[in-house]
Amino acid sequence: MTALADLPLGAAPPGRTALRAQWVLGHVHGGHCLIPGGEVVFEAGRILYVGTRFEGEVARRIDLGHALISPGLIDLDALSDLDTTLLAVDHSPGWAKGRVWPRSYVDRGPYEMYSLEELAFQKRFAFAQLLLNGITTAAPIASLFYREWGETVEEFTAAADAAGEMGLRVYLSPAYRSGGMVLEQPGQLEPVFDEARGMAGLQAAVDFITAQDGRHGGLVRGMLAPDRVETCTLPLLRRTVEAAADLNCKVRLHMAQGEMEVRTVQRLHGTTAPDWLARAGLLSDQLIAPHATNATETDLAHYAAHGVSVVHCPLVSARFGSALRSFGRLKAAGINLCMGTDTAPADMLMNLMTGMLAARIADPQAPHQSSADFWDAATLGGARALGRDDLGRLVPGARADIAVFRLDDTVMTPAIDPITTLVAGGSGRVTLATFVDGWLSMRQGRVAGIDLGTAQPRAQAQFDRLVAKYPERSWQHPPVSELFPPSYPIRQEAIA
Numbered sequence: 001m002t003a004l005a006d007l008p009l010g011a012a013p014p015g016r017t018a019l020r021a022q023w024v025l026g027h028v029h030g031g032h033c034l035i036p037g038g039e040v041v042f043e044a045g046r047i048l049y050v051g052t053r054f055e056g057e058v059a060r061r062i063d064l065g066h067a068l069i070s071p072g073l074i075d076l077d078a079l080s081d082l083d084t085t086l087l088a089v090d091h092s093p094g095w096a097k098g099r100v101w102p103r104s105y106v107d108r109g110p111y112e113m114y115s116l117e118e119l120a121f122q123k124r125f126a127f128a129q130l131l132l133n134g135i136t137t138a139a140p141i142a143s144l145f146y147r148e149w150g151e152t153v154e155e156f157t158a159a160a161d162a163a164g165e166m167g168l169r170v171y172l173s174p175a176y177r178s179g180g181m182v183l184e185q186p187g188q189l190e191p192v193f194d195e196a197r198g199m200a201g202l203q204a205a206v207d208f209i210t211a212q213d214g215r216h217g218g219l220v221r222g223m224l225a226p227d228r229v230e231t232c233t234l235p236l237l238r239r240t241v242e243a244a245a246d247l248n249c250k251v252r253l254h255m256a257q258g259e260m261e262v263r264t265v266q267r268l269h270g271t272t273a274p275d276w277l278a279r280a281g282l283l284s285d286q287l288i289a290p291h292a293t294n295a296t297e298t299d300l301a302h303y304a305a306h307g308v309s310v311v312h313c314p315l316v317s318a319r320f321g322s323a324l325r326s327f328g329r330l331k332a333a334g335i336n337l338c339m340g341t342d343t344a345p346a347d348m349l350m351n352l353m354t355g356m357l358a359a360r361i362a363d364p365q366a367p368h369q370s371s372a373d374f375w376d377a378a379t380l381g382g383a384r385a386l387g388r389d390d391l392g393r394l395v396p397g398a399r400a401d402i403a404v405f406r407l408d409d410t411v412m413t414p415a416i417d418p419i420t421t422l423v424a425g426g427s428g429r430v431t432l433a434t435f436v437d438g439w440l441s442m443r444q445g446r447v448a449g450i451d452l453g454t455a456q457p458r459a460q461a462q463f464d465r466l467v468a469k470y471p472e473r474s475w476q477h478p479p480v481s482e483l484f485p486p487s488y489p490i491r492q493e494a495i496a
Helices: 084-088 103-108 116-132 153-166 195-212 234-247 259-269 273-279 297-306 314-319 327-332 348-362 371-386 418-425 452-468
Strands: 017-020 023-028 031-036 039-043 046-051 060-063 067-071 073-079 135-141 169-172 179-185 188-193 220-224 250-252 287-290 309-312 337-339 402-406 431-436 439-443
Touching (some): 023 046, 023 418, 031 371, 073 287, 073 337, 073 371, 116 153, 116 439, 116 452, 135 431, 153 220, 188 259, 195 220, 195 234, 259 273, 273 297, 297 327, 309 371, 314 348, 327 337, 327 371, 348 371, 348 418, 371 418
Parallel strands (some): 023 067, 073 135, 135 169, 220 250, 250 287, 287 309, 309 337
Antiparallel strands (some): 017 039, 023 031, 039 046, 179 188, 402 431, 431 439
C-alpha cells in the first residue's frame, strides 16, 4: 500500500494508480451514484475503472480512509485576483467607494494599478486557492475597476503558463469591453463607449486563443470573455459570437446581475439585457451567463429556449443582499445551472451551502434544491456548459480530474451522507487532494508551483498597496481611512 504523501507533488505518477476511500462518487445512467468502499483507477490522465476493488494490476494503491473521492469541481466564474469586492461588504454606496471611476480620474487618464509581475503573481496565487478547494476546472474572472481598460495578452500568457505549471484546467482569454461607467455626480453614472478599443480587445483575445488553445497537454482552452453586458455594444457582441463560432469556443457574459446594469441597459436599449440579445439573435448554448439574480420571467424564458447556461455565484450575491429566484425554479424550467466562486474565499463548498440556504429561503417549495442538486451544478452542470462529457464525472474514459474530501473532520462530525455532510458543512478546508488529468496538483494544503507560506504575505502587501491608491479613483478623493473605516473605532490607550 502506498501513502498519499509518497506521490510526487506536481507530477503524474507513472503507471496505474488506484485511489480507495470510504465513498466514491461514481456516474451511471446519466447521474452520480455513491459507491461505499469504492476505488478509482487512472493512468495517463484518464480514468480506467470506477467501482469496488479493481482486480487488475496497479503500480500503487492508496487508501484515503474516511473520505469522498469525487469528480473535480468546475468553477465557471473563478476568482482569479485579490478580491476587491471584499472592500464593499461593509462600505457603500459603491459609487462613493471607488467601485466606479469618477470623471476626475478619467480625465487624468486611467492607468494600470498593478505591474505585469503583480498581475501574473495574483493569478498564480488565486489558482492555488482554487486547487486548495478541490476545483479542477476554472474560467477565471477578475475586476477591471483597477485596470487601465481591459486585460492584456501578456498577463494571460503568464496565467496560462501558471495553470500548466500548477496543474489546473482553465478556459480563458483577456476580458475586453467597449465602454465603462463614469461617475459624473453623486449617484449619476453615465456610460462612455470606445468601439474601436472594444474591437481591438476582442481581436487580442482571438489572437490569444489561437496561440494558446490546447497548450500544456490540453489544460489550456479558450473562452471569449467580454466584460459585462452594459459595457458592450451590439456590434462588439455580434462579432464576439461570430469569433467564438470560428474558434469553436464558449462565450461568458455577465448579465441580469445588478441594478446598475438593469437601469443602464433599459436606458440604452429599452429592455433587459437577455431580451435585447434575444431580439438580436445572439442567445444560444454557446453562451455562459453569470449571475441571473436580476433576471425577469421573460429573461429566464429566453435562457431556457436558447440553451443558455447560468453560472450561480451565491456567496457574492448574498453578501450584497441578492439571490437567485430561484435555483430550483431555473432547474425545473430546464436551464442548465453551473457554479462559480467569484469572490474570496474561493471555496466552492461554501458556495454550495450558501446557494442551498438562499434557494430555500427564496423559494421554499421549489424542487431540485437538495445537496445533490448543487453538487450536480458544480460538476455535471459545469461540464455541460463547456460541452465536455469527459469532465465532471468519474467514469471510465473521463479525464482524471479528481477531488478528495475528508469526512473525519472534527467540525463536520457527525458525518452522515457524504454529499450532505460536505454541503451542509460548507468548508473546502477538508479538501485532502486535487488531481487534474492524473497530475497531483494539491496535497494536504500544499500546491504545486507555489510556496503559499511566502505567497500569502506577498499577496496581502500587494493588495494593501492597491487599497492605498483608492483615493485617486474615488469621488472627491477622500483618504483611505474615510473610504474604508474599521468596523469598530481604533483605540491605542488603555481602557480605564
